[in-house]
Amino acid sequence: MEKFTKLSATAAPMPLVNIDTDMIIPKVFLKTIKRSGLGVNLFDEMRYDRQGNEIEDFVLNQPQYRDAQILVAGDNFGCGSSREHAPWALLDFGIRCVISTSFADIFYNNCFKNGILPIVVTPEEHAKLMDDAERGANAVISVDLEGQTITGPDGGQISFEVDAHKKHCLLNGLDDIGLTMEKAASIDSFEATAAQSRPWV
Amino acid sequence: MSPKTLYDKIWDAHVAHEAEDGTCLLYIDRHLVHEVTSPQAFEGLRMTGRKVRAPEKTIAVPDHNVPTTLDRANAETMTEDSRIQVAALDKNAKDFGIHYYPVSDVRQGIVHIVGPEQGWTLPGMTVVCGDSHTATHGAFGALAHGIGTSEVEHVLATQTLIQKKSKNMKVEITGKLRPGVTAKDITLSVIGETGTAGGTGYVIEYCGEAIRDLSMEGRMTVCNMAIEGGARAGLIAPDETTFEYCKGRPHAPKGAQWEAAMEWWKTLYSDDDAQWDKVITIKGEDIAPVVTWGTSPEDVLPITAAVPSPDSFEGGKVDAAQRSIDYMGLQAGQKLTDIEIDTVFIGSCTNGRIEDLRAAAEILKGKKVAVKRAMVVPGSGLVRAQAEEEGLADIFKEAGFEWRMAGCSMCLAMNPDQLAEGERCASTSNRNFEGRQGYKGRTHLVSPAMAAAAAVTGKLTDVRELM
Numbered sequence: 034m035e036k037f038t039k040l041s042a043t044a045a046p047m048p049l050v051n052i053d054t055d056m057i058i059p060k061v062f063l064k065t066i067k068r069s070g071l072g073v074n075l076f077d078e079m080r081y082d083r084q085g086n087e088i089e090d091f092v093l094n095q096p097q098y099r100d101a102q103i104l105v106a107g108d109n110f111g112c113g114s115s116r117e118h119a120p121w122a123l124l125d126f127g128i129r130c131v132i133s134t135s136f137a138d139i140f141y142n143n144c145f146k147n148g149i150l151p152i153v154v155t156p157e158e159h160a161k162l163m164d165d166a167e168r169g170a171n172a173v174i175s176v177d178l179e180g181q182t183i184t185g186p187d188g189g190q191i192s193f194e195v196d197a198h199k200k201h202c203l204l205n206g207l208d209d210i211g212l213t214m215e216k217a218a219s220i221d222s223f224e225a226t227a228a229q230s231r232p233w234v
Numbered sequence: 235m236s237p238k239t240l241y242d243k244i245w246d247a248h249v250a251h252e253a254e255d256g257t258c259l260l261y262i263d264r265h266l267v268h269e270v271t272s273p274q275a276f277e278g279l280r281m282t283g284r285k286v287r288a289p290e291k292t293i294a295v296p297d298h299n300v301p302t303t304l305d306r307a308n309a310e311t312m313t314e315d316s317r318i319q320v321a322a323l324d325k326n327a328k329d330f331g332i333h334y335y336p337v338s339d340v341r342q343g344i345v346h347i348v349g350p351e352q353g354w355t356l357p358g359m360t361v362v363c364g365d366s367h368t369a370t371h372g373a374f375g376a377l378a379h380g381i382g383t384s385e386v387e388h389v390l391a392t393q394t395l396i397q398k399k400s401k402n403m404k405v406e407i408t409g410k411l412r413p414g415v416t417a418k419d420i421t422l423s424v425i426g427e428t429g430t431a432g433g434t435g436y437v438i439e440y441c442g443e444a445i446r447d448l449s450m451e452g453r454m455t456v457c458n459m460a461i462e463g464g465a466r467a468g469l470i471a472p473d474e475t476t477f478e479y480c481k482g483r484p485h486a487p488k489g490a491q492w493e494a495a496m497e498w499w500k501t502l503y504s505d506d507d508a509q510w511d512k513v514i515t516i517k518g519e520d521i522a523p524v525v526t527w528g529t530s531p532e533d534v535l536p537i538t539a540a541v542p543s544p545d546s547f548e549g550g551k552v553d554a555a556q557r558s559i560d561y562m563g564l565q566a567g568q569k570l571t572d573i574e575i576d577t578v579f580i581g582s583c584t585n586g587r588i589e590d591l592r593a594a595a596e597i598l599k600g601k602k603v604a605v606k607r608a609m610v611v612p613g614s615g616l617v618r619a620q621a622e623e624e625g626l627a628d629i630f631k632e633a634g635f636e637w638r639m640a641g642c643s644m645c646l647a648m649n650p651d652q653l654a655e656g657e658r659c660a661s662t663s664n665r666n667f668e669g670r671q672g673y674k675g676r677t678h679l680v681s682p683a684m685a686a687a688a689a690v691t692g693k694l695t696d697v698r699e700l701m
């Protein structure tokens with residue numbers, strides 16, 4: 034997994050609330066058995082018409098947002114299915130950070146496993162950042178995970194919360210499985226005890 | 235001892251390791267696997283030379299992609315990429331030695347229906363699956379939730395999940411339900427009340443007389459949609475109904491082990507003075523048969539209502555409501571019962587169990603469908619067989635329904651069963667998102683009885699008028 038430390042990039046505004054994982058990556062693209070290559074189909078049904086032509090209005094099709102690496106999105110982003118294809122598609126497109134007032138639980142967790150930083154901000158901060166994002170490529174937003182701050186194009190700073198363990202893994206690009214395997218002894222002893230107390234499992 | 239909720243009790247019984255910051259390794263008793271969210275996880279194991287730690291606790295079944303037509307044994311009915319995904323699961327199940335129900339097995343079906351049916355899901359367990367509707371299994375008083383593919387790989391390799399504890403939320407449905415009101419109406423009404431993010435950060439326990447009175451099938455329907463309310467999981471405390479359902483299932487304990495299990499299971503309830511972070515109470519008699527009008531499961535209204543005006547919402551929801559109404563091809567103020575339906579879909583892990591088929595057949599008996607297309611997709615091969623035995627299949631067929639093989643089918647349109655552009659469907663599934671049932675398809679979520687009612691009148695209909 035790629036580390037996430039600092040990021041300065043264009044932020045694309047997507048004010049719509051309840052953007053679900055079907056919108057992020059429609060199910061027709063879930064038939065892959067790989068993780069890569071989903072970026073071209075990110076937001077597919079909003080981004081392309083039925084003939085596969087780009088829909089001009091869609092934010093990521095606008096020239097100033099084509100290289101956006103940050104999304105500022107409406108409430109409850111990533112609701113719906115557990116598909117990890119959603120963060121895979123975001124990542125493959127180049128999005129490394131999503132900022133919203135709230136995220137769906139599974140999506141939020143999935144982001145961290147893929148080097149994407151989801152940030153929860155207050156509605157007031159969100160309105161400010163959405164405003165910044167609407168100013169396009171002239172308005173670069175900087176995110177510093179170590180310091181837990183977002184700096185807007187006008188220099189205003191917002192600090193955010195992030196779970197310490199998740200932060201550590203993201204900063205260092207650590208793989209959860211390797212970390213857990215170091216605790217194999219605890220799992221062994223849990224299993225041994227459970228085999229006695231709940232043998233039917 | 236301090237009082238505990240049911241969630242607290244199950245959680246405490248499964249913590250294999252706790253770090254200083256409260257991050258836990260939660261031990262997983264059952265890991266269910268399907269073809270869509272697992273290939274990358276198995277690929278990860280191969281790349282790192284890891285094994286499945288507990289293959290005997292890992293159960294796989296293909297469901298999302300598989301065609302549900304009668305001729306599905308013929309590989310041609312599957313698209314190339316679907317075939318590859320199912321073949322990958324066949325191979326992974328074999329290579330890693332996990333329990334497997336292939337398409338050719340009569341027990342095959344939707345993973346959340348097969349698990350309980352085979353007795354894999356039992357009270358007090360932790361159950362995960364790379365699928366958000368894993369919440370279904372909470373009906374047994376099991377802590378069950380959906381996970382992403384990285385987590386699938388994590389559970390395969392370590393039989394644990396890295397978790398922080400959620401908060402406790404109680405949803406109480408008091409009193410009795412009125413005639414024509416079902417478990418689906420309960421669960422949709424709760425989401426209508428809390429919103430799709432109302433449960434975020436919580437594990438919900440459903441309780442109250444109306445919940446107690448439900449069968450296991452109904453309880454699974456309620457818990458199934460906990461995720462639509464944003465919750466990590468939904469739970470219902472096990473009771474006699476639960477034990478009765480579990481007893482004698484192929485993978486349920488027997489003899490002395492059953493007795494030992496029962497002893498523990500009977501302690502699985504929330505203590506009277508347990509602390510809740512959020513409580514919601516709804517009167518059972520206030521719940522009406524409901525339907526969704528928009529593209530979010532929270533867009534719920536009683537069937538007697540009308541499409542709302544976007545102006546009746548606040549903030550970002552004004553735009554979202556307008557977008558929903560446009561997408562759904564409706565008008566604000568239009569009566570819900572005036573909405574004409576093209577297609578009826580009865581099935582999915584929400585409503586693909588025997589009781590659901592009975593409820594629909596009850597309404598359909600002796601009637602004919604008035605919609606262009608109507609299909610019933612049993613949730614498993616065994617549900618299908620039972621429905622045939624009970625004569626339900628004949629009722630469906632005589633009414634003009636297609637009688638299909640088991641699978642996810644039109645719940646998500648990853649297989650050949652899809653809505654055409656603009657096609658409007660009364661569906662017993664769980665998601666009415668844009669494009670969920672097919673590109674530009676329009677979904678109205680309803681109970682099986684309401685779906686049957688729509689099928690015979692050709693419009694969204696108050697099932698109580700047909701009873």
Ligand code: SF4
Nearest residue numbers: 367582583642645646
């Ligand atoms: S029936 Fe629908 S919701 Fe259930 S597992 Fe299948 S696709 Fe998911």
